[in-house]
């Protein structure tokens with residue numbers, strides 16, 4: 001490619017990773033001003049973008065010729081690599097091709113990038129003919145289950161004729177319940193559990209599939225199988241089944257462009273579809289799925305099938321919810337695990353160990369079983385005290401049992417479609433022989449986010465801890481962030497993700513996944529019969545409960561974590577009106593004019609509990625009073641609302657929120673600080689007061705830091721629950737007691753993060769003491785072995801041991817923070833992150849009294865570097881002469897500087913080790 005007139009080429013490669021709405025070449029977006037982003041691929045030291053040019057065309061060929069008929073920005077002097085489309089108005093079905101080139105600091109241009117593509121979906125969101133792109137009608141079967149029992153999964157189909165060659169075809173599809181679509185005997189796409197879980201009363205996401213290759217000139221058939229899913233299957237708290245409706249329904253529109261025809265051929269769900277039941281006897285997220293292969297319907301989604309036994313569908317009422325394009329990444333089968341062991345726990349009871357607590361389902365293979373043989377699969381996270389039998393008491397009413405009845409083929413393979421389980425062990429019964437390791441495969445299923453973060457260090461247990469955090473995050477991201485994936489719950493608990501968001505955004509590109517959940521949270525504020533402005537305990541909302549301190553605060557923590565990690569203000573803007581309503585609610589409550597509809601969970605599952613009164617007088621849990629937590633979170637949240645208002649340009653609002661935050665901080669001090677110290681100097685109390693900057697002055701911060709250290713020292717361990725744990729190590733570090741933070745993280749005994757690891761845990765436990773050698777399993781009914789909340793320590797691991805983080809003092813600036821702080825017995829650490837600008841990393845090693853440090857800052861970014869060096873003289877070679885290093889200074893006795901993009905290697909003599 002050549003440069004434009006008078007351009008110099010930089011010699012750098014063209015921009016890469018072009019994304020629209022954070023997706024590669026998405027189909028069916030409904031943002032009419034989509035976000036377009038790219039990365040530079042230029043490894044030169046200090047490289048930064050000074051300008052860009054973007055071209056958007058309605059055809060790929062046109063774009064290649066430079067005919068940017070939709071939008072051409074010309075050269076724009078800016079460092080941004082995220083731009084909001086502002087060209088010719090877009091409408092339903094519009095396809096766009098786009099490309100970008102950039103200029104560097106010397107004014108030299110890159111070549112044009114390869115072309116990327118996006119296509120708009122059906123943007124008129126209502127199911128009313130006059131206003132809508134949709135010609136579909138909701139179709140359902142006549143068969144209805146009850147509040148307690150499901151019915152066989154309906155199959156739906158329709159045959160149609162295409163009168164010519166197919167130019168292109170799109171399937172726009174969603175369901176009340178879950179769907180799996182098929183055309184001409186072939187499955188459409190690979191997604192599972194579509195359309196996912198939203199508050200179906202408000203928002204129903206649809207998906208767009210390119211099915212050009214699946215339809216053809218002549219006779220065709222389209223079909224779908226429906227599952228109950230979250231729509232009419234069991235959802236805890238709501239109580240029983242049918243939380244949103246009594247049966248599943250399908251809503252779909254196949255649009256085919258036929259050669260030589262002016263009008264698109266549209267096959268929409270309508271009265272011409274037929275329905276029947278087949279092999280899926282029942283399916284439910286908690287209960288499992290039962291499949292009788294003798295009832296399969298060969299050819300059910302192909303043309304020419306004999307449909308005499310099929311019934312006409314029933315038409316449902318118009319869908320009142322907004323039909324919105326899917327935002328979240330699809331749930332998919334992302335990995336497979338082969339069992340590492342198997343045994344017979346009793347005659348005919350075969351137990352398989354997958355070696356990893358995972359979420360998804362089992363693929364079963366059976367050879368030589370006579371027709372009618374029913375094989376049952378039960379799932380469990382752990383084994384009972386005998387070490388051989390599966391233990392399922394912690395699943396509550398989620399019996400997590402699948403079954404498969406054989407049709408009698410020589411070899412049969414089956415996996416469920418509409419259920420998922422959290423398990424490491426699988427119990428197989430009813431097998432006619434002895435199943436082998438090849439017969440059971442663990443299929444790992446979750447929202448397919450791109451992994452972005454890595455961490456390891458010389459302490460193998462801590463490295464394993466990090467992997468456990470990753471697995472718990474994956475297992476709890478089946479379309480929405482949940483508390484746990486196994487028991488009768490699996491809900492979008494607000495407090496859990498509030499605490500974990502800052503870790504999540506490092507582990508994976510969670511931007512659109514969490515943005516989708518923020519939409520759920522926004523919706524949840526205005527349903528449930530308590531529309532008072534408070535955010536709930538769970539989103540989508542399935543109870544009247546309002547969230548208490550730390551739970552409702554997900555509304556600020558999650559969007560702020562997204563903004564910090566990805567520098568994108570979209571979610572902040574989207575949630576801001578809901579935050580205003582929330583602040584209004586808090587003000588009314590403070591003035592005694594709101595009933596206080598929230599429920600507080602205190603410092604949930606903390607060990608800091610009065611044994612005689614575990615729930616305390618006004619506490620749900622933990623030694624830190626609810627009044628303390630309420631006042632602390634309120635002040636901090638208000639400050640964050642102010643910062644959010646500021647970032648999205650609501651400066652006047654921001655100033656007001658900052659005033660309110662000040663007032664709330666003062667109220668906190670009046671109520672909870674006595675002579676500079678906390679009236680409740682619990683570990684969680686001190687941690688929050690320090691982290692949220694609630695204390696009146698430096699002397700008070702010092703005193704509270706000392707009290708925190710004293711408590712940790714005297715106990716020798718942590719006692720914090722969900723609420724204090726995420727910030728405990730940060731707070732100790734800030735209080736100048738990094739040594740104690742290292743003691744806590746390296747502690748292998750109960751309670752501490754490594755205790756479960758020493759017990760063979762492969763995911764994070766809900767409780768510090770979920771299992772102890774003396775007592776066995778915790779007596780509470782709630783004892784999950786896959787809860788990410790305590791995994792919030794992941795943030796501290798990659799930040800302090802790994803030495804890599806986003807600079808959250810300047811969120812949105814894209815600046816990174818490189819600041820490894822060695823301590824304890826740890827001799828080396830490494831963290832890496834795929835940022836929106838490319839790869840960043842930091843790795844260090846201690847040897848012979850020196851620290852070797854290597855770090856990389858991606859193009860168009862910079863970093864604040866804090867070296868554990870006592871002075872600049874301790875850095876071997878002259879830092880001041882290193883290209884890309886500026887603003888060399890001393891911060892808190894350490895060497896600090898700003899570093900431009902590029903890779904660096906340094907040696908520090910006699911480094912500071914905690």
Ligand code: BGC
Pocket residue numbers: 483484489493494495496601604782787
């Ligand atoms: C969930 C938690 C949740 C809590 C509320 C539990 O049952 O599993 O993770 O935050 O309830 O305290």
